[in-house]
Amino acid sequence: MMNQRSVLSRRRLLLSVLAGALLTGCGGPGPVYPGPETLPLLDGSRTRSITPENPTGEPGQGGRAHPDSTLDSRATNARAADSLGQGWKVRPFIAVQAGETVTLMDADGPGTIRHIWMVEGLSRDHVLRFYWDGEQAPSVEVPAPDFFAVGHERFAPVNSQMVAVNPANSLNCFWPMPFRHHAKITFTNQSDKELRLLAYQITYSLGKIPRNTAYFHAQWRQADTRTQNPYVILDGVQGRGKYAGTFLAWTQQTDNNWFGEGEIKFFIDGDREFPTICGTGTEDYFLGSYGFPQSYSGLYSGTTLPAHEADSLPNRWSLYRWHVLDPITFGKDLKVTIQALGWWRSAENKYRKLNDHISSVAYWYQTEPHAPFPAWDTSKRNNL
Known part of the structure; x- marks a missing residue:
């Protein structure tokens, strides 16, 4: 007969498996969409975040831009850090020329995008496109403000679970976006004017994706x-x-x-x-x-x-x-x-x-x- 310790151990294992199944929908490794109840669970994932200060999201690569603006034509705010030097807010945003497409994210998986924050001017001439796993046609193709539930190019606060729009022009989304092999996000300025300030942060986690995702x-x-x-x-x-x-x-x-x-x-x-x-x-x-x-x-x-x-x-x-x-x-x-x-x-x-x-x-x-x-x-x- 099993001793009491063995019974308790098997019960804990069963509860752990059931909890994983509930969180992932299929019993796979790690939750696809974490909620507050999953915060204490250590699932082995690793957090990465892409910004103009760390364009690749790689470990230990944030804040490396140099204040010498001749080294990076997009870093329009670089000279503000002249007296401070490297590591002091040299490249917090970028400029995008008229008619230009820039790549915001180009990262290998498997992983899941958790949060996107953006400030871009509320113009439908600014278009977001997302590509999963090397596809040629985008899975997301939306003017930037409309993607964040801002219509008519007119700011209005949004306080929802999946999208938050805050004064004066802070666009946030929390749609979970899993990818198995690769994720690419581009931003196109289809206007005839330069966009002097594009600020963004794309936070994602690296970790296994359940089969039925x-x-x-x-x-x-x-x-x-x-x-x-x-x-x-x-x-x-x-x-x-x-x-x-x-x-x-x-x-x-x-x-x-x-x-x-x-x-x-x-x-x-x-x-x-x-x-x-x-x-x-x-x-x-x-x-x-x-x-x-x-x-x-x-x-x-x-x-x-x-x-x-x-x-x-x-x-x-x-x-x-x-x-x-x-x-x-x-x-x-x-x-x-x-x-x-x-x-x-x-x-x-x-x-x-x-x-x-x-x-x-x-x-x-x-x-x-x-x-x-x-x-x-x-x-x-x-x-x-």
């Missing part, structure tokens, strides 16, 4: 609802995955009345004419009710610009909804749409289609390879 994706779209209604948030997704979030920058162009009667629809795994998931209204999807009488920002949803800026048009809304606790799973394909539908204030009390402009970011995880993203009409990128 999917890759993070984000896609930006825009359209006028006069020609596209229902508006397409996402289409053409092929593979297995989970839909994780929606951000909409909605502009009322011709009508300042209530705009939020439209239903969001998720067409899953072969749905064609009718969806599996059909919402009941725009404000319902963003976890509000009876319109948006005031702005709010919560863990999983928010409308962050003032509910009505003025009686004059255009009227602008920034809306986010994170499916962190209620992800929408799909097995082979996914399409997401939302109706631009308003309320006709008359004796008849009728719905009516709207001629609005919508920009969107869809966030999801899926197996690779992913389907190609639709090409942007760059002439309309700054339609705010």
Whole structure:
């Protein structure tokens, strides 16, 4: 018979295995998305962080820039450290020329990006692209402010679990982004003006990735609802995955009345004419009710610009909804749409289609390879 010590030892081992399974979703090595309960657990991962002061994230390579600005044309603030020397805030940010693409992250895995902080000027001419494991087509392609739930190039505070936007222009995201072999992030300045200050920090952990881990994706779209209604948030997704979030920058162009009667629809795994998931209204999807009488920002949803800026048009809304606790799973394909539908204030009390402009970011995880993203009409990128 087993002695008491052996029984206790086996029980501890079983509890450890069960805890690992709960944290990873598959019993793999180490949690993919740590929460407060995982902070005491030592999983063998190693933390790295990429900034202009340590462009590679390698151990012991931070703060090595020299104040002599002739050695690095991007270090526009280097001379501020002339009297202090190496190691004293020589390269805290970089400049990006008009039309130039710079690589922010170029790192081997396996690992998981945990946090991205950025200050870039809130311009849709600044575009982020993420590439996983050597792929040629990006898995993320989004204007920088929209990626962080900032619409219309207008600052508004966001206080959510996955995104935090703080005064005066601090953009943060906490989406876990695992990669098995390699991660590359680029930043493109598509404007005709130099960006004098791009500040960023990309913090990631190196460690094993469970077998059933999917890759993070984000896609930006825009359209006028006069020609596209229902508006397409996402289409053409092929593979297995989970839909994780929606951000909409909605502009009322011709009508300042209530705009939020439209239903969001998720067409899953072969749905064609009718969806599996059909919402009941725009404000319902963003976890509000009876319109948006005031702005709010919560863990999983928010409308962050003032509910009505003025009686004059255009009227602008920034809306986010994170499916962190209620992800929408799909097995082979996914399409997401939302109706631009308003309320006709008359004796008849009728719905009516709207001629609005919508920009969107869809966030999801899926197996690779992913389907190609639709090409942007760059002439309309700054339609705010």
